[in-house]
Amino acid sequence: MNKMPKKIILAATLALLFIFNAFSQSSWTWRNPLPTGYSLYSVAWTGSQYVVVGDSGTVFTSADGDEWIQQNSGTTEALFDVIWAESLFVVTGQDGLILTSTDGVVWTSQNSDTYWGLHSVVWTGEKFVAVGGYHTIVSSPDGFTWTKIDVSLDVDFYKVIWTGNLLVAAGYSGIYTSEDGENWTCRNSSGRIYGLTMAEDQIVAVGGNNGSYMAFTSPDGITWNQRIVSESSFGTLTSVCWTDSLIVAVGSYGSVCTSSDGKKWNREFSWAEGLRNIIWTGQEIVAVGTYGEIYTSPDGLTWTKKCSEKIESLGSVCWTGTQAFTCGLNGEILTSPDGVLWTAQNSGTRKSLEATAFVEGKAFAAGDSGTIIYSEDCINWSSAISGCNSDLYCISGSGEMLIAAGDSGTILTSTDGLSWVSRNSGVSERLESVVWTGRLFVLLGHRGIILTSQNGVDWTDRTSDTTFSFLSAVWTGTQIVAVGSGGKIMRSTDGVEWTSSESGTTEAFSSVTWTGRQLVAAGRYIYSSEDGITWTQNNTIAYSDLYSITWTGSLLVAVGFNGMIVSSPEDIPVAGKIPLQKTLISEQPRFSCSLSRDKDLVAVKDNHSGYRYNLLGRRYGYEMSNIKSGVKRKQNRHTLLK
Known part of the structure; x- marks a missing residue:
């Protein structure tokens, strides 16, 4: 067996360390708990x-x-x-x-x-x-x-x-x-x-x-x-x-x-x-x-x-244009001017809050037993009269009409957010998400329920696939993208005809948002897509499910289990590529690399010796090779390859 030169072994080892550090980095940052x-x-x-x-x-x-x-x-x-x-x-x-x-x-x-x-x-x-x-x-x-x-x-x-x-x-x-x-x-x-x-x-x-x-x-x-x-x-x-x-x-x-x-x-x-x-x-x-x-x-x-106070699970987060607010179990409300520093507010209720929205200068939160609260500053909250006892899971509006929906096909409408009227949905399944396309309200729920309405009063059933449960949807300006159980993605340009896409995971997505450049879906994992068709898994620091995600204009903010709040700039990898900082030649590091997860390949160059390496991803380890010989790394062991 030919022995590998010591310089090559050292270079390979250092290159591996460089790559592993690069992969371990995440653009997501903890905001709560601290x-x-x-x-x-x-x-x-x-x-x-x-x-x-x-x-x-x-x-x-x-x-x-x-x-x-x-x-x-x-x-x-x-x-x-x-x-x-x-x-x-x-x-x-x-x-x-x-x-x-x-x-x-x-x-x-x-x-x-x-x-x-x-x-x-x-x-x-x-x-x-x-x-x-x-x-x-x-x-x-x-x-x-x-x-x-x-x-x-x-x-x-x-x-x-x-x-x-x-x-x-x-x-x-x-x-x-x-x-x-x-x-x-x-x-x-x-x-x-x-x-x-x-x-x-x-x-x-x-x-x-x-x-x-x-x-x-x-x-x-x-x-x-x-x-x-x-x-x-x-x-x-x-x-x-x-x-x-x-x-x-x-x-x-x-x-x-x-x-x-x-x-x-x-x-x-x-x-x-x-x-x-x-x-x-x-x-x-x-x-x-x-x-x-x-x-x-x-x-x-x-x-x-010596750590932040425990906050119950947070179910929804929304950006008003000037601040973010999130709600959760036991009536928790937190606000932030930037998605970074968060302050607890008094919601005036102990009912669990599941949904948030900001419409025509008012912030809304809805939840258990028909609870709906509203605020003009996200700090001082008042109770609305919903007239129902059903749990509510979504709320949104067109500017002229507000829609809230939830258990057993419950649909409520309001013109001012203070008094609400019950509407007949014609279905008994839970309704999880509502979007306004500019011309049409679209309600989505369990067992593939899809309802559309132009006025929020009269609803048409568009359900076609009852094996899929919708949990969240967003309007991008050209299409509705809906996510839910089994990692499935559904898309529609009009709310009537729908096309399915595969995300690459069978884990459920709880929420999806649109940044103006890409879609980002959150659940147990975070995936992103530029078109709603091709999806890529991204790094995340969340240790459990994320229930809601929003875009502030400069920051992605996601909330979830046990009061988790994490944020990230939009430079999370798109199409599986990890962005690398450009460096002047005079500042060039010992090792340089190009990363492309979709190809499962990392090309590494030792800028001092000129040696080039390929790092191939494996489920339980990594394999590195150069032209003449290589090093195989698996669970902290190095073995020379013939």
């Missing part, structure tokens, strides 16, 4: 800086725990643990991922020698030891070179600590100890253990079993005593720390439990979201968890929230 909506799994403190890590490669840094700065980790894999030791941050994560950094800002991926998720890492004073799924254990003397340790155990490890003379690891089937990280002994097999800490002269482990919060204590790691923290708890304790005077454990549903000795426990608090990790900095406790939750406490009893 600092992130991703679940956070671990936090570390250096003495002057916090680093938190979590889902989708999330990394944030903070000097004070109040202001958080997002950093680029270079990956979208879940990051499970972070520690600070030997002037180095070490992060472990999904699929054997290990990242290192000296400052929390610039991160480098290391070869872990395993594909299994690594859930926890510790420094013993001589080496790093990381543990994970399927009895995986790897170690490193410096954080850069890692070696897998073969052990004959049947356990998934969740946590590992160093006591000063003993490694203690816990997981799905109990607690294990080792003096050297290579030879392990099971010490306790009761329950699932997720958290470990040293508490003065004893080791404390926490977890859960059969609906009970459980704790275990040991003076030496060999002999363990089981303690019941709470017998009527649903879930488990996930992490524990020692504050020099108090043991504090956190877990499912935001539970906080404390103990002075590990024997008798008090359940102090319970918040809505789960907490995943807790540390003691020497001055305060920091806990992180689900959907970006961050809390601090000086004593484990009094807690301060």
